[in-house]
Structure formats: structure tokens, C-alpha cells
Amino acid sequence: IYNNVSVKNSYASKETSLDRQEAFERTYVKYEGYLQPKIIDTEVFVDLVPEERQVKARVVYNIKNKGTTTIDTLLINHAYGKKTATMTTFLIGGKEPELVKRDDENDFEIYYLADPLAPGEISTMEMIIEGGFDAFPNEGAQEAIVYNGTFLNNSIFPSFGYPGGGISSDLERKKRGLEIKEYSLPEQDDPVGRSNLLFTDDADFVTFKATLSTAPDQIAIAPGKLMKEYEKDGRRYFEYANEGKMQNFFNISSARYEVAEDSYRNSNGKDVKIQIFHHKAHDRNIDRFMESAKMSLEYYSENFSPFQFDQLRILEFPRYASFAQSFPNTVPYAESFGWVGDFSDPADNDYVFTVTAHEVAHQWWGHQVAPSATRGANQISETMAEYASLMVTRQKYGNAAMGKFLKYELDNYLRSRAGESKFEKTLLDNDSQSYVWYRKGGLIMYALQDYIGEANLNAGFAEMIDSFGLKEEPPFATTTDWYGFIKDRTPDSLQYFLKESFEEITLYENRTLEAKYNTKPDANGKYKVILKLDTRKITYNGDLSEKARPTERSLIEIGVFAEDGKNEQGMVEKRPLYLEKRWLTPGEHVIEIYVDEAPVKAGIDPYNKLIDRVSDDNLIDVDLE
Numbered sequence: 254i255y256n257n258v259s260v261k262n263s264y265a266s267k268e269t270s271l272d273r274q275e276a277f278e279r280t281y282v283k284y285e286g287y288l289q290p291k292i293i294d295t296e297v298f299v300d301l302v303p304e305e306r307q308v309k310a311r312v313v314y315n316i317k318n319k320g321t322t323t324i325d326t327l328l329i330n331h332a333y334g335k336k337t338a339t340m341t342t343f344l345i346g347g348k349e350p351e352l353v354k355r356d357d358e359n360d361f362e363i364y365y366l367a368d369p370l371a372p373g374e375i376s377t378m379e380m381i382i383e384g385g386f387d388a389f390p391n392e393g394a395q396e397a398i399v400y401n402g403t404f405l406n407n408s409i410f411p412s413f414g415y416p417g418g419g420i421s422s423d424l425e426r427k428k429r430g431l432e433i434k435e436y437s438l439p440e441q442d443d444p445v446g447r448s449n450l451l452f453t454d455d456a457d458f459v460t461f462k463a464t465l466s467t468a469p470d471q472i473a474i475a476p477g478k479l480m481k482e483y484e485k486d487g488r489r490y491f492e493y494a495n496e497g498k499m500q501n502f503f504n505i506s507s508a509r510y511e512v513a514e515d516s517y518r519n520s521n522g523k524d525v526k527i528q529i530f531h532h533k534a535h536d537r538n539i540d541r542f543m544e545s546a547k548m549s550l551e552y553y554s555e556n557f558s559p560f561q562f563d564q565l566r567i568l569e570f571p572r573y574a575s576f577a578q579s580f581p582n583t584v585p586y587a588e589s590f591g592w593v594g595d596f597s598d599p600a601d602n603d604y605v606f607t608v609t610a611h612e613v614a615h616q617w618w619g620h621q622v623a624p625s626a627t628r629g630a631n632q633i634s635e636t637m638a639e640y641a642s643l644m645v646t647r648q649k650y651g652n653a654a655m656g657k658f659l660k661y662e663l664d665n666y667l668r669s670r671a672g673e674s675k676f677e678k679t680l681l682d683n684d685s686q687s688y689v690w691y692r693k694g695g696l697i698m699y700a701l702q703d704y705i706g707e708a709n710l711n712a713g714f715a716e717m718i719d720s721f722g723l724k725e726e727p728p729f730a731t732t733t734d735w736y737g738f739i740k741d742r743t744p745d746s747l748q749y750f751l752k753e754s755f756e757e758i759t760l761y762e763n764r765t766l767e768a769k770y771n772t773k774p775d776a777n778g779k780y781k782v783i784l785k786l787d788t789r790k791i792t793y794n795g796d797l798s799e800k801a802r803p804t805e806r807s808l809i810e811i812g813v814f815a816e817d818g819k820n821e822q823g824m825v826e827k828r829p830l831y832l833e834k835r836w837l838t839p840g841e842h843v844i845e846i847y848v849d850e851a852p853v854k855a856g857i858d859p860y861n862k863l864i865d866r867v868s869d870d871n872l873i874d875v876d877l878e
Contacts, residue, residue, distance in 0.1 A: 271420060275429050277359045278419045286445065288324055289413040290316040290370055290378075292456035292501050297475070299405075300488075301467045301507050306398045307385035310505075311342075312410050314378040318370040319448075319457075325369035326353075330416050331360035332408035338384025340411065346376045362411075380410055396573035401471075402532075404570040404585055405505040413455045421685070423675055438628045438684040446627035447728035451634070452619070454626055456501035458725040461581075463493045465505060472530065473507040474568055476581040497561070498725055499581040500623055506568055506585060508532070513539045517547050520554035523563065530568035535592040538605050542567050542591075545609035545645070552645050556711040557617050558718045565616075567609065577608050579615035579638075586612070599823035602661065607646050614641035621722040625729035629682045633735050636680070636694025637714070643699050644707065653818075653826035656860040659696060663861050663868055666692035676795030680755045681732045693864065697754045700862040701739070704747050704808065713742035749805055753792065754864075757800075761865045762789040763809065765856035766841070769878040772851070779847040782813050782831075782875060786857045789839045791866075806838045812859040813852045813875070827859065 265273065294315035301308055318324050327350060331340070335357060343349065343364075350364040370376060386398055397405050420426050423433050439446040450457060465473035466488040477493035484490065510530040517525045527546050529539055546565060554560050562582035572589035586592070591605035618637035624630035639662075647655050669688030670677050680697065683689040702710045717738045721730040736755055743751055753759035767785035774780050788809060792800045813831040820826045830848035846855075856872035858865060865871065 271425060271429075273358060274420050275431065277356075277361070278431065280356075281361065281415055284328055284415040285417065287326070287328060287415060288318075288320040288322060289328065289455070290324055290376075291319045292378075292459055293317050293375070294460045295456075295501055295503075296462040296464075297410075297503075297505075298464045299409075299466070299473075299475075299505050301398070301403055301465065301471075301473060301505070302385075303398060303400055303403050303468050303471060303507055305385065306400070308338075308383070308398055308405070308409070310382045310405075310409050312380050314380075315375055316345075316370075316378050317375045318372050321372050323369045323371055325366045327364040327366065328414050329362040329364065329411045330413070331362070331411045333382075333384060334360055337386065338382050338409070340380055341383050342379060342381035344377075344379040382409055396571070399571060399573075401508050402569075402571035402588075403467075403505070403507040406580075407453070407501060407503050409505070412453070436628055436678075436682070436684050438626060438630070441627045441629065441681075441731040441733040443627055444728075447625045447731065449626040449727075450500060450729060451624040451626045451630050452500060452502050457727070458498035458623075458723070459501045461493075461495040461499055461501075461503065463491075463503070463505070465491045465493070465507070467491075467507040470509055471507045472510045472512070473505070474530065474566060474583065475505055476503045476583045478563060495581065496563070498723070500620065502580060504578075504580045504583060504585055506530075506570060506583075508568075508570070510568070511536070513543065515543055515547065517550045517565075519550070519560050521559040523559075525550060525560055525562070526564040528564065528566045530566065531592060532569055532588065535569060535588065538591055538594060538596070541596065541603065541605040542586075542609055544649075545606040546613055548649060549610045549613035549641075549645050552648060553614060553617050553641060556644075556708075557641075557715050558621065558722060560616060561621060561723065562616070565613065577612045579612040579619060581620055582616065584609075584612045599819075600825065602657075606649065607642050607658070610645040611638045611642035614638035617641070617718065617722075621718055622730050623721075623724070625727070625731050627731045628684050629678075629680070629732035630684075630730070632680055632683065632690050632694055632732055633730055635687070635690040636698060639691050639695030640698035640702075643695055644702070650822060650824055651820050651826060653828065654820055654824050655699075656827060657824075659699060659861045660868060662692045662696045662699075663864060666696065666864065667866070670797070673797070677758055677793075677797065678795060679758060681736060696862070696864060701743070701750065701754075703862055704750060705743050709742050710739070713738040747808065749807070753790070753803070758793045758795065759790055759803075759864070760793065761807075761858070761863045762791065762867070763787070763857045763863065763865050764867075764870045765873045768852075768855040768873050768875040770852050770875050771878050775847075777847075779849065780851055782846045782848060782852050782855055783878070784811070784813075784842075784844045784846065784855055784857075786811075786837070786842045786844065787840070788837050788842070788857060802839070804839060806836045808834050809837050810834045810858055810860070810862065811844060811846070811856075812872070813846055813848050813855040814859070814872075815850050816853050832859075 292314045296313045298311040354363040463475035467473040473491045475493045477495035481492040511533045513529040515527045566583045575587045575589045577586040619634040624633040764787045770782040794800050815828040818828045852875045859872045861868050
């Protein structure tokens with residue numbers, strides 16, 4: 254064990270890691286914002302030897318100085334340590350740059366260019382990385398190349414510039430005398446932030462080609478269209494090329510895959526091939542992946558813009574990790590994350606369907622509209638993907654079943670904000686809190702479409718894609734842009750909801766205090782229901798302290814329900830007898846409602862569309878009067 258952990262690999266305790274991060278920041282932070290070249294073309298050649306857990310990866314870039322000053326210094330960050338991978342070739346314009354400094358502890362290098370790169374000048378850059386793994390393949394980099402299920406990404410090649418990041422904990426930074434960082438990204442109007450992409454600042458949009466070789470019984474996959482497949486010298490080769498441009502964000506995968514295929518007719522009339530690459534024994538949920546992929550492609554193409562590729566791939570990788578991730582036209586999906594899940598009970602969360610819808614949505618929100626490296630920009634990617642997923646989920650399961658999904662979002666948000674160690678950020682400025690961009694963001698967007706209309710809101714997002722979709726040059730999209738398209742689609746009467754949801758941190762306190770009905774219907778056969786409700790809302794500071802209690806009225810849904818039913822999938826759903834929105838001022842209200850059947854439950858915001866501190870008291874049993 255010691256040999257695997259500390260000899261074949263490098264091990265550092267938590268304290269040692271923090272010491273290294275502190276030393277790195279103090280030494281190199283002076284290079285933050287240092288002008289570096291941008292990649293404009295990418296061609297990779299990756300020879301995988303999974304049976305030996307080895308790789309040789311070569312990349313040829315065209316790079317360009319897009320700045321206004323000369324570049325004579327390159328800062329190089331290696332994702333893998335020298336025990337794992339080594340850069341054996343590094344050429345710029347066919348020449349080796351001068352190595353000024355090599356920091357082995359932090360895998361960081363500084364090079365000097367004898368022929369500096371002038372503004373607007375283009376040159377070539379070539380790197381060859383050779384490495385492999387012969388230690389435990391169960392954590393960190395050791396999971397990247399395995400015998401069956403290799404999963405590499407663009408970080409196999411070094412990145413440029415000062416990497417940022419560092420120690421994030423305010424307490425730890427204060428203890429070490431480091432400046433406290435309120436935010437990790439610049440404001441939305443920062444020209445440098447708007448000129449860089451959020452997911453990779455080494456490039457804007459690039460041309461992309463990949464030639465991959467692997468074991469003869471495996472399939473190797475990269476983004477782009479498969480142009481050629483052949484065997485040579487006992488290895489299996491695959492050549493991919495992206496049609497058009499994409500972000501310099503790609504995966505390299507290889508495994509002994511089985512392949513399930515189907516197709517979808519795109520909104521532009523072209524056929525899209527859908528392929529699911531999976532372990533032979535893991536076929537029980539293929540239909541769920543496929544259904545979600547097809548429904549997602551249909552919804553997003555019709556509501557936002559046509560899908561930009563001719564193929565969509567979903568592929569399984571080993572359970573050393575548990576996530577799904579969306580690269581251009583390719584979605585790797587962990588083995589532990591649904592491939593062998595049991596969804597026979599309709600009450601279980603169908604996360605295969607919802608997560609697939611989320612990841613497919615990133616082909617629009619993240620890949621068509623690429624966020625800038627500015628404060629809040631990840632909402633353009635993650636909040637929009639979560640919203641899109643909720644809409645496809647509603648299309649499958651129906652409005653009446655959505656309360657379960659919305660409550661999941663709400664409860665996760667409330668739990669996460671309660672444990673926040675820094676301060677909660679608004680939806681427009683959040684640059685690091687996933688519970689805000691996923692849970693809060695998805696919930697707010699769902700409520701917004703319910704207020705202003707799904708088609709109306711989606712038309713605004715289609716306009717945003719018209720403005721920023723596949724935009725190859727800066728300035729790139731910010732939350733200011735995103736918010737502008739949303740505001741333009743929202744009537745004056747509901748601008749209050751935008752302010753409290755996007756600009757502020759607002760939680761409701763909605764409660765149903767009492768619900769009664771008269772067991773004898775009136776002359777028209779109607780049952781009178783009397784509801785006593787209480788509604789309030791509170792705005793909070795980021796530290797969770799109370800800021801204000803707004804007094805303006807809010808538009809809130811009121812519902813009366815019969816006994817729960819089941820939809821065609823067997824999922825429990827509410828059966829509304831009355832469901833309407835009413836303008837309510839903060840405080841208690843008594844409301845009379847007439848319904849056609851004897852009611853069972855009634856309450857305020859019954860589907861949990863609003864962010865409510867305690868949602869379990871919204872809907873209660875209706876008692877006899």
C-alpha cells in the first residue's frame with residue numbers, strides 16, 4: 254500500500270497541501286492576468302494502450318496573440334505530476350522555448366520566447382505527453398487510464414497562465430495572512446473577464462480534429478464526427494473532426510463498448526444519430542437514456558435553436574467517479590450514476606431521465622452559448638440546463654407530478670445554504686456555489702415560466718442564442734446579458750419577482766393555517782372551502798441575517814385538491830379541483846373557494862414553486878366545517 258500511495262504516486266496531507274497552495278500563491282500571484290496566447294486550432298493524436306495503462310498524447314495547436322502587447326513569457330500548468338506524465342516535446346514555431354523555471358512541487362513552468370509573439374501574430378505549438386499509471390486506479394489521476402473504461406480530457410495537455418484558485422476558505426486564508434477573496438471572478442463588465450471563456454481561458458472557439466488509437470477490442474471516442482475507422486499494426490484507429498468550431502474542451506474515452514443507436518429529426522430537417530456506448534452487462538436503463546435524449550433534443554431544438562451537431566453520444570465510464578459531464582456532442586456518464594439503477598418503483602426519482610436532460614441541455618447552454626469568465630456566468634450554463642431539464646421532465650410526467658421534483662430542488666437549496674461557510678451570493682453574482690446555480694436557479698426559472706408563460710420565456714432565450722450562440726470572438730455572454738433577455742419578457746407587474754429572485758436573496762414564509770369545507774353542496778352542487786392562509790417574505794443578507802420584510806403584494810398560487818391520483822407512469826400526482834394565482838399582501842388572509850367535489854387537501858403554493866423556508870405546512874388536510 255505504501256509503495257502504491259507514496260512511491261509510485263505522490264501523497265500529501267491536507268496541511269501540506271494547504272502549505273503548498275499558500276507558497277504557490279505568494280510566489281506566482283504576480284502573474285495573474287499575464288497575457289498569454291490563445292489557441293485557435295486544435296489537432297490531437299492520442300495513442301492509448303489501456304492493457305498497459307499507458308498513453309502517448311500529441312497535440313498541435315495554432316496559437317495567436319489576441320492582445321495588444323508582445324508575449325515573450327509562457328506560463329505552463331501541468332495537471333499531472335512527473336510521476337504520472339512527462340512532457341517530452343515542447344515546440345513553438347518549431348523551436349524549443351527556453352525553460353526559465355520548473356517548479357516540480359506545483360507542476361508549474363515558466364518559459365521565455367526568443368522570438369516573441371507580436372500582437373495578432375500566429376504560430377504553432379506542439380506538445381507530446383507520455384505517461385501512464387501502475388498504481389491503484391481508485392482516486393485522482395489514477396482513474397484516468399484503466400483496462401476497460403479510460404476517460405481523459407483536455408487537461409492531459411498543459412494549460413497556460415496563472416491558474417488562480419488556491420485556498421478558498423476564508424478562515425484558512427485569514428489564519429495564513431492571505432487576502433480574503435469575496436469572489437473568484439471579476440464583475441460582469443470587466444473587459445478581460447468578458448474576453449475569456451469560463452470553461453477554458455486558453456482558447457475561444459477552435460477547429461478540432463482527433464486521431465485516436467486503442468486496443469483492438471475497444472472503441473475510442475472524442476467529440477466531433479467519426480470520419481474514419483481502421484486497424485493498423487494491431488491497433489484500432491478512430492479519426493474525428495468537428496464540423497464548425499467548438500470550445501477547446503474535449504474528452505478522450507476508450508472501452509469495450511456495446512452500442513445502442515437511434516435517430517432524431519432535427520428542427521432544421523437534418524437527422525441526428527443518437528448513440529449510447531455502454532458496458533455489455535449494463536443495458537437495463539438504455540431506454541431511459543434514449544427517451545430522455547430524444548425528448549431533450551426535440552424540446553431544445555424547437556424552443557431554443559437547432560442542435561448544432563449531426564450526432565449525440567452518451568457513454569459510460571467506470572464508477573471511480575460519480576458524475577455526468579457534457580462535452581461537445583458527447584456526454585460521459587459514470588457507471589454508478591444510473592446504468593444499473595433500479596427504477597421499478599415509480600415513486601423513486603428517475604435521475605437517469607432528469608440528469609440526461611440536464612447534460613443534453615448543455616449542448617445549448619454551455620456549448621452554443623459559452624459563458625464569459627465573469628461573476629455569475631455559470632448560471633448561464635447550470636441554471637439554464639437545470640431549467641431545461643425541469644421542462645423536459647414536466648413534458649414526460651405532467652404538471653401535476655412536478656411537486657416532487659420542485660420540492661427536491663427546494664430542500665436541497667435550503668440545506669446547502671444553511672451550511673454555507675462564506676456568504677450566499679445572488680443569482681446574478683454567484684461564481685462558486687453550486688446549490689445556487691443548480692437548485693435555487695432551476696426553481697426560480699420554473700416559477701418564472703409559470704408566471705410569464707413557457708413560450709414567452711423560451712422566446713427570450715432563443716433571442717439570446719441568436720445573439721451569443723456559437724459566438725467565436727469576445728465579448729462573451731454575462732449574467733447581465735442573460736438577465737436583460739429575461740427582463741424584456743417579464744411584464745411590469747412581475748418585475749418584483751425578478752428583483753427578489755435574481756438581485757436579492759428572498760425566502761417566503763407561506764402557511765396554511767386552516768382549511769374547512771361544508772359537507773353539503775349548495776344549490777349549484779358546489780362545495781364551499783374556507784382557507785385561512787398566512788404569507789410573508791423576507792430578504793436576507795449573504796450571511797443569512799435578516800435584511801428586510803417587503804410589504805408589497807405577491808402573486809401566489811392557491812389550490813384545492815381531491816384525493817391524489819397516478820399518472821400513466823404510475824407516479825403519484827395531485828388532482829386539482831381549483832388552482833389559481835392570487836395577489837396577496839403579507840399577512841393573514843381568509844379565502845372562500847367553490848369546487849365541484851368534496852376536497853381532501855388545500856393550501857398555498859401547493860407545488861412548491863416559490864422558495865419557502867418551511868414548505869411542509871403549505872398544503873394541509875381539509876377538515877369538515
